[in-house]
Amino acid sequence: MRASVSDTVLIIGAGVAGMTAAVELADSGIRSVLVERASSMGGNALDLYKAFPTDDCFYCFEGNRWRPGIRKCFYRSAMVDQPNIEIKMGAEVKEIAGGPGDFKVRIAVSPTYVDPRKCTLCGLCSERSKAFHLLSPQCQPQAVTYDSSMADDGTRKAEEDCPTKAIKLDAQPSEETIGASDIVIATGYHEMKPIDMQEYGYGRIPNVITQLELAQMLDPNGKSGGVLLRPSDGAGVKQVMMVQCVGSRDEEHHPYCSKVCCVFALKHANIIATERQHSRVSVVYMDIRTYDRHERYYRESRDAGVEFIRGRVTRVEPRKDGAVNVTVYDSLLDKYLRSSVDLL
Ligand SMILES: Cc1cc2nc3c(=O)[nH]c(=O)nc-3n(C[C@H](O)[C@H](O)[C@H](O)COP(=O)(O)OP(=O)(O)OC[C@H]3O[C@@H](n4cnc5c(N)ncnc54)[C@H](O)[C@@H]3O)c2cc1C
Ligand code: SF4
Ligand code: SF4
Structure with a gap:
């Protein structure tokens, strides 16, 4: 069966592999939906400091072996604003039906408390409440994250004072079903901890x-x-x-x-x-x-x-x-x- 390359591709996992897949597809004019269950893209690479083979920041390494020298700086590139990439953070695939060329995928999305398109990283909310923080200077999208388990007296004040009105504390979880011609599974790895040794x-x-x-x-x-x-x-x-x-x-x-x-x-x-x-x-x-x-x-x-x-x-x-x-x-x-x- 041949899938149409103009259809949407679902990518599960926004580590380096998932982000690379999304950028490569977007460069070829193909739309993708990137589903990431964490509140920041990057996966394990967020913790790795310098990366082999170039010893640069993990987000600025060479694109691929066929185009040596071309660097993909995910940190600076505006993946969030790339029209061919739809990013769903705090999201998980619940069900996949159909088959190649015509998948129907049910996705559950956690509430988006901070709109990454509006957040300017001014830091005011973190001054008001410990519930707002930047996961990592390399996090993508570049926006603060809200942790409801750390909500305190300053949380509502932070929402009121946010200069760009990026915070919506009453945001609700949602569910949606999308169509996809192909699915890329890029769910990555967990480091083995030698506890039983x-x-x-x-x-x-x-x-x-x-x-x-x-x-x-x-x-x-x-x-x-x-x-x-x-x-x-x-x-x-x-x-x-x-x-x-x-x-x-x-x-x-x-x-x-x-x-x-x-x-x-x-x-x-x-x-x-x-x-x-x-x-x-x-x-x-x-x-x-x-x-x-x-x-x-x-x-x-x-x-x-x-x-x-x-x-x-x-x-x-x-x-x-x-x-x-x-x-x-x-x-x-x-x-x-x-x-x-x-x-x-
Ligand atoms: C100590 C150490 C140092 C390393 N140094 C280097 C180096 O210098 N250079 C180098 O090239 N490589 C290095 N690596 C390897 C590198 O970490 C991996 O190749 C790379 O990070 C893998 O990226 P990934 O996207 O495949 O997976 P991950 O980084 O694991 O990302 C997977 C993503 O998928 C998400 N996810 C998982 N399950 C789901 C789900 N069901 N639904 C939605 N999202 C999901 C996760 O939250 C995560 O964001 C190192 C590895 C280690 C352990
Ligand atoms: S106050 Fe608003 S714009 Fe400033 S860091 Fe917080 S969420 Fe972002
Ligand atoms: S398994 Fe051992 S030999 Fe192989 S790469 Fe790892 S440390 Fe090196």
């Missing part, structure tokens, strides 16, 4: 974190302003150890290689070694798989003084002073190494 201490020892949590710490727009601090006590971080292949290439968890974690770990190691010079980094690995042009992260982190240990972490224990004792079996030296780190 007791040997690493994640969830038990506060200074054991994931790479996504490290990315949030490195982000100058994050809570600590990009300064590496131990979650346990806020002390400065002098020694970081990264452990590769946690839950991957492991018959008891995921037998395959995730293919991306070596690259983002070395991207982070590089940032720490070059931009946070008071912190040292070591990486415990099985094999370094920085394929293709990403090999430069391996070369650059070695040059920047990152220490590489081929082997496996065998023991992790918290210390009373907040540091973490780690024992590593070094398979090249055939011996156990013991060290104390601030972040694992």
Whole structure:
């Protein structure tokens, strides 16, 4: 069956993949409806700070491999005003009927308390009430978000005083059915948290974190302003150890290689070694798989003084002073190494 390319395409999920699909379709004159259940587009990329391969802000990376050098800056581009993209925030698909070329899709949309087309980010509402805040400086649409669970005495006053009348506290949820010729599912991923892998201490020892949590710490727009601090006590971080292949290439968890974690770990190691010079980094690995042009992260982190240990972490224990004792079996030296780190 051939679907007409002039019909509307439904895209579910407005992370980088969904936004890219919408922009590429719009560039080709095809209309899309972008359904995102969160109150900001961007998905996981909102927390990632610099992105490989260019080390730019995640919203300013190259368009695609066929058009190298052309950058798509979602942050500055006016996706919200693009006539061929209809964005439904706080929305979820409830039912899909029909078939290719003629889908009927029922969508539930949460109330739009702040109209992103009217909000100028003047910040007045956040001064009146804690219920209004900007999710992230990179959030898209660029508008404040209203969290009804934090409503307080200043909330109504904020609505009255908003200079552009962007706030509608009595907005109601709605439901609608749209037609679509095609559906793109771009619902993304959740980072695996190694809670059931007791040997690493994640969830038990506060200074054991994931790479996504490290990315949030490195982000100058994050809570600590990009300064590496131990979650346990806020002390400065002098020694970081990264452990590769946690839950991957492991018959008891995921037998395959995730293919991306070596690259983002070395991207982070590089940032720490070059931009946070008071912190040292070591990486415990099985094999370094920085394929293709990403090999430069391996070369650059070695040059920047990152220490590489081929082997496996065998023991992790918290210390009373907040540091973490780690024992590593070094398979090249055939011996156990013991060290104390601030972040694992
Ligand atoms: C620590 C770390 C560092 C990384 N660094 C880089 C890097 O430097 N460069 C790089 O290219 N990649 C990097 N990546 C990979 C990158 O995060 C992903 O490739 C990219 O963010 C995936 O985007 P996505 O749109 O597919 O998914 P997501 O970002 O997960 O977005 C999915 C969106 O769909 C929405 N959604 C989910 N379900 C529904 C539903 N039912 N209805 C409506 N909406 C829904 C979600 O709310 C979300 O907004 C990194 C990954 C990690 C973990
Ligand atoms: S007062 Fe109105 S325009 Fe200003 S930030 Fe709040 S919602 Fe936006
Ligand atoms: S080899 Fe590297 S990319 Fe592959 S699973 Fe291990 S850490 Fe991830």
